[in-house]
Amino acid sequence: MAKTVKIGKSDVVSTPLGLGTNKVGGHNLFPNLIDEQGAEVVRAALDNGIQMLDTAFMYGLGRSEEIIGNVIKDYDRHQIVLATKAAQDPHQELKPNNQPQFLTKAVDDALLRLRTDYIDVFYIHFPDKDTPKYEAIGALEKAKEAGKIRAIGVSNFSLDQIKEANQDNYVDIVEGKYSLIHRDAEQDDFAYLKANDISFVPYEPLALGLLTGKYKDAKAFGEGDWQYDHDSANFSGDRFYQNVAAVEKIRPIADRHNVSVADVFLAWYMANPNISVVIPGARKPEQVVENAKALDLRLSEDEYQLIDETFKG
């Protein structure tokens, strides 16, 4: 049986590999997305042993959730772990809103779009400035008591904000930016999360494609490219080439196991005790099939350490 992980203090259990779906219907974030291809991406995940689907209202302002809702009606709902997020308020220019009333309605709206009667993990996508965090979490605790959600999460919260949100011990899971080339969470968050039985899901685990090994030339990136606009420091100059060199140092491990370098990095996250579920995004179903091979990849201790050290330098 495939390895599974338990989410925080909840009874949600998932395979350690999930799917990020910001390119499933996320037309407001990325150009040239095709909805039918997005649906194929979701099907490829569910057909290849992936349980957690990580979506959000923000991905297409509901479109990603709708595409997922349409696909999952053909599958056994109990084999799927649905994770979604809300905070961006369409009535306030998409500024974060954590007011209990807003979050309560956001849960109900997401249930309708996902065509389901429960959501496994519901995250507050971004903190707002004014709402006391325990009040926001209190709204989600009520949704949990009502059986509408099964686990409570926060995303893009600083450690102080996580602590405030967790003052009643209700937070099960945190989603934050983390990859082998963005390692701040190791210093900032991991000790507190572990001590408080809170799971961690890293977003952008493939560093927007850098850790797939497919990029070689910094000149391919500039203003207007979504990767550069998102992370210009790593997609330009010396840093870009340092990243490429680090990935190439790991390529022999991929060759030895007959998998892609992306699979090696995904297996590294899955072997990392600080990480719960890893949710690489995908534009095409073939990428999902390739990434799902990581579920069967076991790195040796030496391989694990080499990857760790290569990306610390």
Ligand SMILES: NC(=O)c1ccc[n+]([C@@H]2O[C@H](COP(=O)([O-])OP(=O)(O)OC[C@H]3O[C@@H](n4cnc5c(N)ncnc54)[C@H](OP(=O)(O)O)[C@@H]3O)[C@@H](O)[C@H]2O)c1
């Ligand atoms: N909570 C938050 O605020 C937040 C923020 C960002 C993301 N997220 C979540 O985290 C998920 C993961 O982050 P991400 O998708 O932005 O970045 P990522 O996982 O680092 O990179 C995913 C991208 O890499 C490329 N890729 C994936 N597998 C590949 C393969 N096998 N071969 C070649 N290219 C491959 C695809 O892009 P191309 O084909 O276009 O190159 C894919 O869209 C998102 O989908 C979303 O669910 C959450």
